[in-house]
Amino acid sequence: MDGSTAGKSSKTKEAGGVPTSWTRIGTVVGDASTSGYSFILRSLQGKLGDIVATQVEVPAATDGTKRLATVWGRIVDISRTNPFFPAEAAQELADQNVRFLDTVLSGSRDHLEAEVLILGTTFGPDPGAAQLTPLTYPVKPSAEVFYPGADDVRRLLTGDDETKKPPPAKLHIGTLIARGDVEVSMGAKQVVSRHLAILAMTGGGKTVAARRIIRELIELGYPLVIFDPHGDYLGLAEKQKLFPKSRIRTWYPMLRVRDGNVGAVTELIQKMGKRLTDAQQQLFLYLLTNTKATDGEEAAAFIQRMVDHADAIAAKKRKKEQHMDEELESIRLPTIQAAKRSLEFVLANLQQMKGNNERLRKQDRFKGYDFKEMPDPWDAPDDIVSPGLVSIFYLAGYDHLNQSAIVSMVLEALFAHRSTLSGVIPPFQAVIEEAHNFIPSRSEGTDETPSLPTIRKVITEGRKFGTGLVLISQRPSRLDETTLAQCNSFLVLRLVNPNDKRFVRSVMENLSEQDANILQTFGPGQGIVSGQAVRFPLLVKVKFDEDLVSEAIGDEDFIAEAGRWKPDARRKANAESVARNLGGERPGASAGNAGASGPKPAGSSAGAQAKKKPGRRARGGLKPEF
Amino acid sequence: MLYVARKESEQAQAHFVDRLSRIAATIRDLLVNNGLVRSLAYRPTSYWPSLKGNSYAFIDGGVANIELPSAAPIGIRVGSYVVRPGDETEARERFNIELALVDDLFSDDGILFDDDFQDIAKLRDAARMTSETAAALRLARQTGADRPDAIVMHGPLINPVAPYGLEGFPPFGLAACRKFLGDDAWEGDDTARNFVSVYLDLLKALRETGTPVVGAVERSIGRDPVVLRRLLDKLQRDGVLKKDEAKKVEDEVITYGLNDATLLDVVLAEGEYVTPIPVMRQGPESKWPEEWKRWIREYPDALTTYLKPSALVMPFRVEAFDNLSDFDAVLDLILHTSRLLPSYGFPVGLDIVDKFAKVPAWMTRGIKGQHQVVLLKKALESGDPATIAFAKRVLAAKGRDWLFRPTA
Structure with missing residues (x-):
């Protein structure tokens, strides 16, 4: 349908109560129930995802009175069969390489049967004004099925919102897939208080969808905190001029020890370190508890002081000093060295990740960006959350563990402010991209993830304290099921992985099997929205905000970059100088390189064959993800 | 009977197959020799x-x-x-x-x-x-x-x-x-x-x-091989097959019920x-x-x-x-x-x-249903108990139906 019949008022009625502008598109057949029915669809008169309507008389009371209900439904499946085209004929055509049209076979008598999921019923002339109620009596086989006008569908989707004063805030997300003339919005109140999950495979359009919702929230002036592991949302800062009423701030993380997070920091240090023996662990805990943290001190400095403390203990041990804490008496020197090495390892990693983040921020493409060290969420939460403020935490360069710790610390502090009713910050919405790294399922090793308990707490209690979450993930099956199930609204775009589809069905109560089956067929930006933020599940085409596409952070063209790549001339000159002046090959040079440099000098084979010494594990064993 | 069937079946079947192949070979020869078989290529x-x-x-x-x-x-x-x-x-x-x-x-x-x-x-x-x-x-x-x-x-x-x-x-x-x-x-x-x-x-x-x-x-x-009979007649009319031979072939075909x-x-x-x-x-x-x-x-x-x-x-x-x-x-x-x-x-x-x-069956059922409704309606309108009982009986079943059979 092209919606040509759309837009007509539903004032004019046929005898049965259906507006004359509605087009007849089929007839109900087979077994109908109160949850669904099938109908024979007229050729090219409807498609998957269309909202359709039929009418049925339902008992109003036990005295035999009845009411005429309009039954609204969504086409969830269409099967097409042609009994006049036998399978064996198709096989013969294929075997003989004969064109169907050249034969006498028939292809025109196909039969379209559409399956409809019932959304609910309305009584009376205006679908929008009436409350959508469950169908209590089955649809009648032989009933006519109609394609309603766009206005009627629009009113159905919005209910009586338009008549409310003031109308409730909406987040416009796009249009119905099947009808570009019907716009779809989500209830802003439901999204900010009851959480939203955006799920899609890579390329499915989850960032586009998230940007759409973020934009709508920004335009409402709602405070936002965005945890951005890859810089997908930094472009918003670049487009600040589009949001004159809002401020968009970009923060880089800094782990500082505070009275409120000392536990989290020490736990992080423990998790980042190497596996320790019981004796080493005992010393490690001693160092943690006996190295006094200064409030606001950088975590790296704190660790450095722990290392110094360990050195001091080792020195005392070497001198065999008598005055030592009782806990340290049984600790041997090698144990101290091992614990110290673990701390040094953590320190090196932290510094490396901090450096990574810094290097990323200093790239040319971020030249115009004003990155600031993140404010202390305990001390200055209002620098992160305030009306019209969008805080983007750029987490790139840090590994998952550290990113998770940062999210945990920030959210914990902000939520504490809200839940204790401190009155310092307003309600806010937190957006967590790559949510599977922050709320992983048990099978992913949740012990390593500091943010999991924090997010669980926020998602469970946040509704009461105005702390909403938008969880975004490309691997739903790797998400913590308990946490995800707390989301009351879902926007699910293209998903192909069977585990992901199964998982999504298990957490979305109202996702039908047919809907789950079409997830893999969605194109970019197409998806299904369901939950409390909409009246019933809808297939939507998310609006693409072209003006929000970042000029700095577009899709990198690595092919072009590789083509342009010039090796560093100084590196080459240095290497040649060493080779020329010092001669021979570096011990341990690869056989391939040796072969390429011509005949080996006498005696070199002995060197090449020498057994390699087991080297120390290289520093920075935990590689940060970029 | 089963014993005889088991004992004799194999021999009877072997004989039938043998005769069938002989008859078929004969008829094919007659048709081919006299240009009565044509062929189409599947292309x-x-x-x-x-x-x-x-x-x-x-x-x-x-x-x-x-x-x-x-x-x-x-x-x-x-x-x-x-x-x-x-x-x-x-x-x-x-x-x-x-x-x-x-x-x-x-x-x-x-x-x-x-x-x-x-x-x-x-x-x-x-x-x-x-x-x-x-x-x-x-x-x-x-x-x-x-x-x-x-x-x-x-x-x-x-x-x-x-x-x-x-x-x-x-x-x-x-x-x-x-x-x-x-x-x-x-x-x-x-x-x-x-x-x-x-x-x-x-x-x-x-x-x-x-x-x-x-x-x-x-x-x-x-069971009547009409076309074969006409073909044998034609061969006789054309003077290329003797009457006895035609009769022999026809008898053989009829004997085996082909x-x-x-x-x-x-x-x-x-x-x-x-x-x-x-x-x-x-x-x-x-x-x-x-x-x-x-x-x-x-x-x-x-x-x-x-x-x-x-x-x-x-x-x-x-x-x-x-x-x-x-x-x-x-x-x-x-x-x-x-x-x-x-x-x-x-x-x-x-x-x-x-x-x-x-x-389709649904259409047949529909027509039948309409007729049944009219019959019952007319019987009820007559007011005669015997007519109504008759109408009910004929709509429910026919004659001495199993429905009316006494149970033990």
Whole structure:
């Protein structure tokens, strides 16, 4: 349908109560129930995802009175069969390489049967004004099925919102897939208080969808905190001029020890370190508890002081000093060295990740960006959350563990402010991209993830304290099921992985099997929205905000970059100088390189064959993800 | 009995197979030696594109089987499927219900038959054969681009009519005759409106159109090897086979209960068919009703052959009028349309139109339901308890039904 019949008022009625502008598109057949029915669809008169309507008389009371209900439904499946085209004929055509049209076979008598999921019923002339109620009596086989006008569908989707004063805030997300003339919005109140999950495979359009919702929230002036592991949302800062009423701030993380997070920091240090023996662990805990943290001190400095403390203990041990804490008496020197090495390892990693983040921020493409060290969420939460403020935490360069710790610390502090009713910050919405790294399922090793308990707490209690979450993930099956199930609204775009589809069905109560089956067929930006933020599940085409596409952070063209790549001339000159002046090959040079440099000098084979010494594990064993 | 069956079966079967192969070899030799077997090549890739610009019609009738104690309605419809191979427009295929007739034998104003007759099956058969031929005539009379290059009917082109020349067999109504013959001004008395004469008029008119019309018979019933007999007669007439020899072959075939289809199944190879031979389909004159002999004599012979589309399927009978100029071309079409259904081995166009014209069960049930409602309503209106009880009984079951059987 092209919606040509759309837009007509539903004032004019046929005898049965259906507006004359509605087009007849089929007839109900087979077994109908109160949850669904099938109908024979007229050729090219409807498609998957269309909202359709039929009418049925339902008992109003036990005295035999009845009411005429309009039954609204969504086409969830269409099967097409042609009994006049036998399978064996198709096989013969294929075997003989004969064109169907050249034969006498028939292809025109196909039969379209559409399956409809019932959304609910309305009584009376205006679908929008009436409350959508469950169908209590089955649809009648032989009933006519109609394609309603766009206005009627629009009113159905919005209910009586338009008549409310003031109308409730909406987040416009796009249009119905099947009808570009019907716009779809989500209830802003439901999204900010009851959480939203955006799920899609890579390329499915989850960032586009998230940007759409973020934009709508920004335009409402709602405070936002965005945890951005890859810089997908930094472009918003670049487009600040589009949001004159809002401020968009970009923060880089800094782990500082505070009275409120000392536990989290020490736990992080423990998790980042190497596996320790019981004796080493005992010393490690001693160092943690006996190295006094200064409030606001950088975590790296704190660790450095722990290392110094360990050195001091080792020195005392070497001198065999008598005055030592009782806990340290049984600790041997090698144990101290091992614990110290673990701390040094953590320190090196932290510094490396901090450096990574810094290097990323200093790239040319971020030249115009004003990155600031993140404010202390305990001390200055209002620098992160305030009306019209969008805080983007750029987490790139840090590994998952550290990113998770940062999210945990920030959210914990902000939520504490809200839940204790401190009155310092307003309600806010937190957006967590790559949510599977922050709320992983048990099978992913949740012990390593500091943010999991924090997010669980926020998602469970946040509704009461105005702390909403938008969880975004490309691997739903790797998400913590308990946490995800707390989301009351879902926007699910293209998903192909069977585990992901199964998982999504298990957490979305109202996702039908047919809907789950079409997830893999969605194109970019197409998806299904369901939950409390909409009246019933809808297939939507998310609006693409072209003006929000970042000029700095577009899709990198690595092919072009590789083509342009010039090796560093100084590196080459240095290497040649060493080779020329010092001669021979570096011990341990690869056989391939040796072969390429011509005949080996006498005696070199002995060197090449020498057994390699087991080297120390290289520093920075935990590689940060970029 | 089982013992004997087990002991004797193997020997009997071996003997049968041996005799069958001997008979088949003999008949194949007779046919091949005398040029009575022809062959068509299956060449789909070149054949189908060559049909571009032509149109072909397939015709079949569907009958609603409704039996009620109070009424015997006849519901018949004849569907056509006209297709233009190679046409890429919407006009490539055309499905049409050429005729749809409903009649109640106990109804005074029935449009089909003027009067009642006890053998309902015969009435239905007569009505179906007439309707199908009338539909073929309607298509064959079309002119210009609408005229089909060939019409293929499901079933015999020419049916035996003697069984319908019974005393009291009702004539068709005038309206029905006009509809069949496509002539609104047609007039005729009871004799002219009888099936035997109307069907003859239709066949003559159809033959005269010059449009190639054939009937493809899906299942050849009966044990009489009619076509073989005609072939042996021909060989005798041509002086190439002695009477005794012909008799010997015929006796052997009859002894083993072989009909044309079963015999030719082992005689013919893939794509082969017997040289078409005229067959008079009306049976021995001695069995013709005296009053209809004049008309039956006028019935045309059916130019008959058996075609074996592939090694996997049985040959089937194809009939045409004796004036068909290029039977081979139509048989080529029949072969290629049959090969589109390799397992079924029957023209796919007839399979398509059969599905289209078939009266579905839900429609039959609907008609029956309506009749039942009317019967019960009338009985209730009569107020007579015995009539009401009768109506209930006949609607629930018939006669001494198992429903009424006493239990132990």
